[in-house]
Amino acid sequence: MSKQNRKFRARGAALAALAGLGLALTTLLLAASTVNVSETGSSLLYPLFNLWLPAFHRLHPNVRITTTSSGSGTGIAQAVAGVAQIGASDAYMSPAQMRQHADILNIPLAISMQMVNYNLPGLNQRHLKLSGPVLAGIYMGKIRNWNDGQIAQLNPGVRLPSHSIITIHRTDGSGDTFIFTQYLTFSTPAWKNQINFATTVSWPAAPGNIGAVGNPGMVDALKNNEYSIAYIGTSFESAIHKDRLGTALLKNRDGNFLLPTARTGKAAAAQMVSKTPKDERISLIFAPGRESYPIINYEYAIVSRRQPSAAMAAALRALFSWAISPAGGNAPRYMHRVNFVALPAPVVKLSQAQIAEIH
Amino acid sequence: MAAALAPISFPHPGRRALRRRLADFLGWGLCGLAFLLLGSATVWILVVIFLRGMSALHLNLLTQVTQGTAGGLLNAIEGTLVLALGGILLALPPGLATGIYLAEYDRGRLASIIRFLADVLVGVPSIVVGYFVYVAMVIAFGWGFSMAAGSVALAIIGLPYICRTSEMAIRQVPRSLRDAAFALGASDARVTFTISLPIALPGITTGILLALAIGVGETAPLIYTADWSNYLWTGHLTKEPIGYLTYVIYAFITQPFESAHALAYAAALLVTLFVLIIGVISRMLLVRSSRAL
Amino acid sequence: MLFRKLMAALASIVAIVLLILVGFLAIYAWPAIRFNGLHFLVKNNWSLGFLYSDPILRHGQQVMPGAHYGILFLIAGTLLSTAIAVLLAVPIGVGAALFLAEGVPALLRPWLSFFIELLAAIPSVVYGLWGLVVVIPFLGHHVFPAMQKWLGFIPFFRGPAGSGYGLLTSGLVLTLMIVPLITATLRDALVSQQSHLRDAALALGASRYEALWTVQLPGVRRVLIGSSILATGRALGETMAVLMVSGNALNVMPNNIYTTISTMASFIVSQLDSALTDPTGMAVKSLAEVALVLCLISIVVNSLARVLLLYQDRMTFGVI
Numbered sequence: 001m002s003k004q005n006r007k008f009r010a011r012g013a014a015l016a017a018l019a020g021l022g023l024a025l026t027t028l029l030l031a032a033s034t035v036n037v038s039e040t041g042s043s044l045l046y047p048l049f050n051l052w053l054p055a056f057h058r059l060h061p062n063v064r065i066t067t068t069s070s071g072s073g074t075g076i077a078q079a080v081a082g083v084a085q086i087g088a089s090d091a092y093m094s095p096a097q098m099r100q101h102a103d104i105l106n107i108p109l110a111i112s113m114q115m116v117n118y119n120l121p122g123l124n125q126r127h128l129k130l131s132g133p134v135l136a137g138i139y140m141g142k143i144r145n146w147n148d149g150q151i152a153q154l155n156p157g158v159r160l161p162s163h164s165i166i167t168i169h170r171t172d173g174s175g176d177t178f179i180f181t182q183y184l185t186f187s188t189p190a191w192k193n194q195i196n197f198a199t200t201v202s203w204p205a206a207p208g209n210i211g212a213v214g215n216p217g218m219v220d221a222l223k224n225n226e227y228s229i230a231y232i233g234t235s236f237e238s239a240i241h242k243d244r245l246g247t248a249l250l251k252n253r254d255g256n257f258l259l260p261t262a263r264t265g266k267a268a269a270a271q272m273v274s275k276t277p278k279d280e281r282i283s284l285i286f287a288p289g290r291e292s293y294p295i296i297n298y299e300y301a302i303v304s305r306r307q308p309s310a311a312m313a314a315a316l317r318a319l320f321s322w323a324i325s326p327a328g329g330n331a332p333r334y335m336h337r338v339n340f341v342a343l344p345a346p347v348v349k350l351s352q353a354q355i356a357e358i359h
Numbered sequence: 360m361a362a363a364l365a366p367i368s369f370p371h372p373g374r375r376a377l378r379r380r381l382a383d384f385l386g387w388g389l390c391g392l393a394f395l396l397l398g399s400a401t402v403w404i405l406v407v408i409f410l411r412g413m414s415a416l417h418l419n420l421l422t423q424v425t426q427g428t429a430g431g432l433l434n435a436i437e438g439t440l441v442l443a444l445g446g447i448l449l450a451l452p453p454g455l456a457t458g459i460y461l462a463e464y465d466r467g468r469l470a471s472i473i474r475f476l477a478d479v480l481v482g483v484p485s486i487v488v489g490y491f492v493y494v495a496m497v498i499a500f501g502w503g504f505s506m507a508a509g510s511v512a513l514a515i516i517g518l519p520y521i522c523r524t525s526e527m528a529i530r531q532v533p534r535s536l537r538d539a540a541f542a543l544g545a546s547d548a549r550v551t552f553t554i555s556l557p558i559a560l561p562g563i564t565t566g567i568l569l570a571l572a573i574g575v576g577e578t579a580p581l582i583y584t585a586d587w588s589n590y591l592w593t594g595h596l597t598k599e600p601i602g603y604l605t606y607v608i609y610a611f612i613t614q615p616f617e618s619a620h621a622l623a624y625a626a627a628l629l630v631t632l633f634v635l636i637i638g639v640i641s642r643m644l645l646v647r648s649s650r651a652l
Numbered sequence: 653m654l655f656r657k658l659m660a661a662l663a664s665i666v667a668i669v670l671l672i673l674v675g676f677l678a679i680y681a682w683p684a685i686r687f688n689g690l691h692f693l694v695k696n697n698w699s700l701g702f703l704y705s706d707p708i709l710r711h712g713q714q715v716m717p718g719a720h721y722g723i724l725f726l727i728a729g730t731l732l733s734t735a736i737a738v739l740l741a742v743p744i745g746v747g748a749a750l751f752l753a754e755g756v757p758a759l760l761r762p763w764l765s766f767f768i769e770l771l772a773a774i775p776s777v778v779y780g781l782w783g784l785v786v787v788i789p790f791l792g793h794h795v796f797p798a799m800q801k802w803l804g805f806i807p808f809f810r811g812p813a814g815s816g817y818g819l820l821t822s823g824l825v826l827t828l829m830i831v832p833l834i835t836a837t838l839r840d841a842l843v844s845q846q847s848h849l850r851d852a853a854l855a856l857g858a859s860r861y862e863a864l865w866t867v868q869l870p871g872v873r874r875v876l877i878g879s880s881i882l883a884t885g886r887a888l889g890e891t892m893a894v895l896m897v898s899g900n901a902l903n904v905m906p907n908n909i910y911t912t913i914s915t916m917a918s919f920i921v922s923q924l925d926s927a928l929t930d931p932t933g934m935a936v937k938s939l940a941e942v943a944l945v946l947c948l949i950s951i952v953v954n955s956l957a958r959v960l961l962l963y964q965d966r967m968t969f970g971v972i
Contacts, residue, residue: 050427071925171900173926200926214613393747456662482954484889576775
């Protein structure tokens with residue numbers, strides 16, 4: 001190797017080292033000015049959050065948000081432990097949890113809905129009427145046949161098949177299970193006493209029941225099993241239409257049978273506005289009112305009042321304020337994609353008051 | 360030798376001989392069938408992964424980070440490599456030292472106990488390791504979801520593999536070479552670093568590659584330790600979640616969007632390709648090292 | 653000597669890691685172990701209780717009212733899926749090993765073997781993906797209904813055939829994941845076996861296959877048993893693939909081979925989220941107890957295999 005060559009190499013190495021140092025410094029500076037927010041939790045809120053991200057990122061390029069679909073329980077636990085800044089949850093925190101963690105806020109970001117679907121050959125284009133007690137009976141294995149008297153009573157004039165009912169339920173921990181079992185709990189004393197509500201419940205051993213994983217698994221199991229019934233988040237409505245499966249009219253508290261639509265969802269939310277307390281921890285399931293769809297639910301951001309830095313607090317306030325505003329994250333173009341319902345104006349106000357507490 | 364020996368054939372194949380021939384035919388047939396069954400399963404899996412993965416493959420995957428459940432996989436690819444290499448970095452010093460100790464100073468009880476425990480550690484399910492790291496490091500130590508927690512989990516899983524492969528590689532170094540070095544007055548460390556390790560290098564590399572492949576393919580121990588991130592890693596060891604490819608496979612396949620499924624298939628293809636390439640390289644290394652000796 | 657001591661110290665890290673792992677899990681799960689007692693292993697009622705009520709004191713521990721943790725269904729799901737996998741993997745693995753050891757030209761052997769061992773290299777989650785998008789629809793739509801129809805007279809093959817998720821699907825996927833372990837170890841043992849016994853058999857007039865089956869295979873019996881036990885250990889702890897194809901049943905004892913199941917390993921992943929909603933922490937500690945039980949089972953199984961395999965010290969890619 002010639003001397004010159006070696007010199008050249010040494011200079012090259014020095015240059016490379018300098019460039020590397022410069023790059024490292026820039027990275028550090030960038031890292032200092034950006035805020036890393038991690039969101040983890042509800043798989044129901046996850047698709048919506050992912051629709052929000054690119055839009056919010058354009059407005060606030062210095063806020064980097066990471067989303068994970070880990071489940072509501074994880075969301076709450078990580079937010080409480082400070083591992084994640086935002087815990088997404090389908091359920092508000094329980095009184096026992098609130099006593100342990102007084103610093104935590106439960107802020108609704110949007111409203112989700114759930115449908116009850118079935119696969120009944122010849123009847124999928126008709127909307128069958130079902131009620132909480134009948135669904136509870138079906139899932140408890142007490143109503144075993146589609147032409148059972150209790151179903152027939154709700155659906156006069158419909159020729160129900162004489163075939164046993166296959167119930168499909170979620171087997172992974174899920175907010176869908178939480179709100180469905182809440183509907184059964186609030187409408188049916190027997191269900192309340194025996195099973196109650198949770199993200200995972202011990203399903204009674206109804207004959208021919210099927211466990212499915214995730215909403216896609218529910219759609220799949222429903223499609224593959226004639227005479228089956230399932231509960232599925234409305235973000236999967238297009239899949240239900242595509243596979244020509246049936247959607248039930250559900251009996252609400254006032255005794256009316258309704259489909260999950262933007263209108264009935266809004267009506268139910270409107271009914272619950274006045275009942276929503278300051279800390280917004282309330283179930284919207286089985287709301288009163290003629291036009292109120294019975295299974296709607298606040299999707300919560302679980303977040304701590306006290307943030308480690310002012311920059312983090314500001315980033316979270318900006319994110320939540322944008323997310324709940326009708327011109328931002330609650331705009332129809334986002335709500336439509338996942339069939340969510342925008343927060344009513346008074347609830348937006350309540351949420352804003354809570355958001356202001358983050359510092 | 361054996362191939363030259365043909366079975367003795369009887370001049371008059373009786374009923375017994377016929378039955379024996381039939382049994383032979385059936386036996387080989389069943390063995391071939393078993394092989395065919397496994398071979399076709401391999402082909403089936405690879406074809407599915409390659410076909411679906413190829414149609415989802417796109418240059419953007421390598422240049423963009425994930426945006427929600429769309430975008431690219433750059434963050435996941437980077438995270439996978441960072442986690443796997445981090446795991447190896449942590450596992451290599453104790454792993455190699457264990458290998459050296461077991462191979463060179465294999466006397467007494469400690470060596471056999473360690474060897475046995477390393478073998479037992481291989482059998483501990485990866486989810487148990489992950490759960491342990493979650494409870495201990497993520498929660499109790501307050502590391503949060505992080506590269507450090509994920510790498511520790513992968514290190515624990517990779518450690519016994521590195522131990523045992525390096526032990527075997529060093530064991531194959533001819534005793535005479537080391538004895539000669541000792542006779543010349545070389546110290547333990549010198550013999551190890553100038554004789555044993557250089558000769559055993561291909562074997563040791565095989566072990567490292569094996570641990571790398573396992574790290575790249577793992578999911579269960581990372582879900583509750585590394586979590587996931589849409590962004591490139593900024594270099595924080597703790598409190599910053601980090602993405603990885605296998606998460607994309609597991610989580611995105613159950614999302615309601617086509618873009619999510621495409622990413623899952625692409626990630627599956629990348630992970631499989633990576634593992635296969637490592638497999639071929641380490642196989643070649645094995646062949647070469649056994650030829651060298 | 654210092655160098656040797658240093659190496660010995662570093663080497664003990666392996667032992668320390670294992671001890672800390674088991675010790676930590678045991679200490680962490682201790683309240684659950686005391687609360688659950690024997691109930692844990694023999695009852696079938698994993699339930700988090702009424703999470704929105706106030707915690708109560710039971711057996712000296714803070715728990716939610718109505719909380720029970722019985723994992724008999726997990727033990728059943730784990731053992732049954734593993735049993736199916738091992739029952740299928742042993743004959744298939746032996747057949748393939750015999751074929752690879754004696755049925756193919758020596759020149760082709762490494763490549764054909766590598767092809768089979770690829771199965772061990774493919775990551776668990778990729779098996780899960782394949783199982784989820786390809787195998788489950790195929791089995792659920794075509795194979796299981798047919799099996800129910802034609803094999804329904806056999807106990808446990810009777811319907812309902814379910815949706816494709818479940819015990820048999822898990823068992824089949826596990827089979828593919830553990831079979832290369834048996835094949836690779838056995839093939840190596842057969843190839844490295846000394847040939848004089850086989851030559852003697854051939855000289856006595858045995859056919860190649862007869863020599864293989866009656867002389868060579870019995871010679872590696874210990875390896876076969878050892879590698880089968882190792883494979884059992886692998887199947888017991890397999891997580892992602894089973895998680896994605898088992899159906900994750902809760903509190904259900906399988907009554908036929910199509911029933912959805914959960915295994916201990918997959919249950920930890922699928923239920924940690926729900927367990928975290930328990931403000932008393934008993935659910936998470938009970939999951940730690942599941943991890944501990946699984947860990948102890950794998951330690952016992954692996955120890956057994958290692959004792960049997962003591963003389964067989966070879967590793968192949970992706971397979972130990």
